Amino acid sequence: xxxxxxxxxxxxxxxxxxxxxxxxxxxxxxxxxxxxxxxxxxxxxxxxxxxxxxxxxxxxxxxxxxxxxxxxxxxxxxxxxxxxxxxxxxxxxxxxxxxxxxxxxxxxxxxxxxxxxxxxxxxxxxxxxxxxxxxxxxxxxxxxxxxxxxxxxxxxxxxxxxxxxxxxxxxxxxxxxxxxxxxxxxxxxxxxxxxxxxxxxxxxxxxxxxxxxxxxxxxxxxxxxxxxxxxxxxxxxxxxxxxxxxxxxxxxxxxxxxxxxxxxxxxxxxxxxxxxxxxxxxxxxxxxxxxxxxxxxxxxxxxxxxxxxxxxxxxxxxxxxxxxxxxxxxxx
Numbered sequence: 001x002x003x004x005x006x007x008x009x010x011x012x013x014x015x016x017x018x019x020x021x022x023x024x025x026x027x028x029x030x031x032x033x034x035x036x037x038x039x040x041x042x043x044x045x046x047x048x049x050x051x052x053x054x055x056x057x058x059x060x061x062x063x064x065x066x067x068x069x070x071x072x073x074x075x076x077x078x079x080x081x082x083x084x085x086x087x088x089x090x091x092x093x094x095x096x097x098x099x100x101x102x103x104x105x106x107x108x109x110x111x112x113x114x115x116x117x118x119x120x121x122x123x124x125x126x127x128x129x130x131x132x133x134x135x136x137x138x139x140x141x142x143x144x145x146x147x148x149x150x151x152x153x154x155x156x157x158x159x160x161x162x163x164x165x166x167x168x169x170x171x172x173x174x175x176x177x178x179x180x181x182x183x184x185x186x187x188x189x190x191x192x193x194x195x196x197x198x199x200x201x202x203x204x205x206x207x208x209x210x211x212x213x214x215x216x217x218x219x220x221x222x223x224x225x226x227x228x229x230x231x232x233x234x235x236x237x238x239x240x241x242x243x244x245x246x247x248x249x250x251x252x253x254x255x256x257x258x259x260x261x262x263x264x265x266x267x268x269x270x271x272x273x274x275x276x277x278x279x280x281x282x283x284x285x286x287x288x289x290x291x292x293x294x295x296x297x298x299x300x301x302x303x304x305x306x307x308x309x310x311x312x313x314x315x316x317x318x319x320x321x322x323x324x325x326x327x328x329x330x331x332x
Contacts, residue, residue, distance in 0.1 A: 004274040006284045009192040013242050013283065014331050043164065043249060044089040044238060045155065054159050056095040060085040061150030064187040068214045070146050071200055075113050077217040078149060079120025080127070081184045084218035085240065086153035087128040088291065091224040092236040094163040095155035097128050102135035102151040105144045109137070113147055120217070127220045163228060165235035165250035165294075168316055172234055172294050175303045176261045176313035179290030183218040185241040186284040190214060190266075193274035204265050213266040221291045223306040230306075231299035239286040244322045244329045250294070254321045257314035263288040282329045289313065 006013060030037060038047035038054060045058035062081045069075045079102075087097040102121060104114070114137075125132050130153070182190060191214075194200060200211030227233065235250045247255050263281075267288065271281050281287055293303050294316060303310055322329045 009189040044092045056155040058089040059152040075116035080124040080217035083124030084220045088238040090155040094228040097155045099154040105138045106147040107141045167234040168251040172316040174314040175293040176289040177291040177310040179286045180219045181216045231302040233295045235294040237292045254319045261288045
């Protein structure tokens with residue numbers, strides 16, 4: 001088969017970026033009075049002034065990982081993914097997540113599906129130490145096919161402890177923290193490759209089935225908060241949709257990733273089977289690195305105390321852009 005791209009699979013991240021920019025240009029109103037907005041739209045979470053504290057909101061869903069859950073009739077862990085995708089976006093600003101609401105839309109209500117989704121949401125809440133304070137369900141036959149799961153998370157932090165990336169500077173090192181696999185991004189391309197060449201029951205050389213790999217829940221990086229309390233951190237990145245391009249959200253400086261973390265077996269299988277280019281893989285997937293700290297060299301050992309599986313993968317440099325082993329990863 002010919003080499004596949006995320007765009008050919010149905011997701012155009014370049015078009016998404018320009019479309020989001022068009023949306024943001026229309027969002028010009030700002031609340032008058034107390035509790036105003038801090039910063040601009042576009043970071044991993046939105047900040048709200050709250051006296052000496054800052055409140056933060058983030059929202060995200062599970063995406064087409066829901067399709068895999070439907071194929072395998074297994075919704076037990078996708079609730080973890082939903083919470084992970086939200087709380088990890090708070091951790092990157094050193095925000096402590098405290099409360100969560102979910103939104104479940106379906107074409108028909110199923111007690112079994114709802115129970116399994118609840119099981120995962122409860123486990124995700126336990127890992128992140130948050131309260132699920134409510135939610136909403138909607139039966140949307142004719143609009144939704146199957147089930148969709150999304151949520152919104154509230155976080156809080158002292159104003160002076162928020163990490164925005166503004167202190168990132170050339171010479172800072174990047175400490176990469178492994179993912180648990182594909183997490184919740186790039187599933188459209190992954191499904192396309194699997195369904196065109198194999199099936200979800202095929203076993204990888206390591207023994208796990210493809211379906212198991214795709215449903216492995218997203219890692220929740222809750223140890224981030226004690227790291228930030230113990231050392232100086234200039235910036236952090238949750239590597240989600242658009243892969244390494246997420247680093248462009250943090251600073252005008254660039255990053256040289258000379259020693260990337262080794263991608264898990266599922267990524268090698270997808271690359272080889274789909275004949276996907278290396279750049280496209282790093283534009284689409286986390287490729288084994290789900291989270292990263294950007295900080296002075298002095299803080300590296302502190303990060304490793306809380307994340308023993310983390311290691312230095314690169315450095316921040318003056319030249320803008322993202323380069324993996326010398327090769328650029330960029331929007332097209």
